[in-house]
Amino acid sequence: MARNKGKKLKLLKGEKIMYCVIIFLCALIPILNVYTSAIVTRTNIDVEELKSNIEGQKEENESLSMQIDELASLENIQAIAKEYGLSYNNTNILQIK
Numbered sequence: 001m002a003r004n005k006g007k008k009l010k011l012l013k014g015e016k017i018m019y020c021v022i023i024f025l026c027a028l029i030p031i032l033n034v035y036t037s038a039i040v041t042r043t044n045i046d047v048e049e050l051k052s053n054i055e056g057q058k059e060e061n062e063s064l065s066m067q068i069d070e071l072a073s074l075e076n077i078q079a080i081a082k083e084y085g086l087s088y089n090n091t092n093i094l095q096i097k
Helices: 013-071 074-083
Strands: none
């Protein structure tokens, strides 16, 4: 029996397409993995920046709330009334919160 060493293996048209698709996917999957990781990282950075902004706004709101309470204190109202020559009448004061 003689063997043909120079014989080439012929691929069918469907096999060629399948191999091309597999090679394309093997190249595309790592690229997409890096791309999606970069997007997730950027999104996490944006979320942390928003959390930081929210915390800063909460602190500012608390500070302003304390200033409101300080300005609405009875002593402050009486001092301002005396400064403008007004009399303090508790029944005429409405407090809105």
